[in-house]
Amino acid sequence: MYRRSKDRGAAVVELAVVLPVLLIIIFSVVDFGRFIYTKIVLSSASFEIADAVSRGLFLTSDDDLTKSSKMRDVLTDISPGIANFAQLDSNALVTLTPLPASCPNGVGKTVVTLTTEFKPISPLNSFFDSTSASASMRCLR
Numbered sequence: 001m002y003r004r005s006k007d008r009g010a011a012v013v014e015l016a017v018v019l020p021v022l023l024i025i026i027f028s029v030v031d032f033g034r035f036i037y038t039k040i041v042l043s044s045a046s047f048e049i050a051d052a053v054s055r056g057l058f059l060t061s062d063d064d065l066t067k068s069s070k071m072r073d074v075l076t077d078i079s080p081g082i083a084n085f086a087q088l089d090s091n092a093l094v095t096l097t098p099l100p101a102s103c104p105n106g107v108g109k110t111v112v113t114l115t116t117e118f119k120p121i122s123p124l125n126s127f128f129d130s131t132s133a134s135a136s137m138r139c140l141r
Contacts, residue, residue: 027122035118035128042114042133049074050112050137054103071112103139111136 052074115132
């Protein structure tokens with residue numbers, strides 16, 4: 001069957017209209033998956049850090065720098081790939097706020113909150129700018 005040349009031009013125009021929308025949808029789905037993965041890893045890591053603190057990771061004589069270093073060691077052991085997969089271009093800067101007290105303490109529990117910046121690749125997901133997770137555990141010793 002013979003096609004007119006203007007039919008081919010219509011197909012190119014349709015592709016030019018549909019392709020950007022399709023790409024934005026695909027990148028948004030990928031971003032959402034990366035965001036959920038980061039959230040799950042942070043949740044797991046905050047639980048593991050809270051567990052380590054409740055079992056005696058910290059000494060009462062530890063200063064804030066030593067506490068941060070010990071918690072980062074636990075975080076690196078639990079989730080070494082968070083920066084590679086979730087952030088793509090840089091290491092994940094995980095903020096540990098506030099630093100939990102050593103157990104046993106007056107409250108009898110420790111609370112760990114982890115926060116990291118999230119860098120979306122889709123322009124639609126700019127509201128996913130950071131994610132955090134928190135875990136609490138009672139002191140075991």
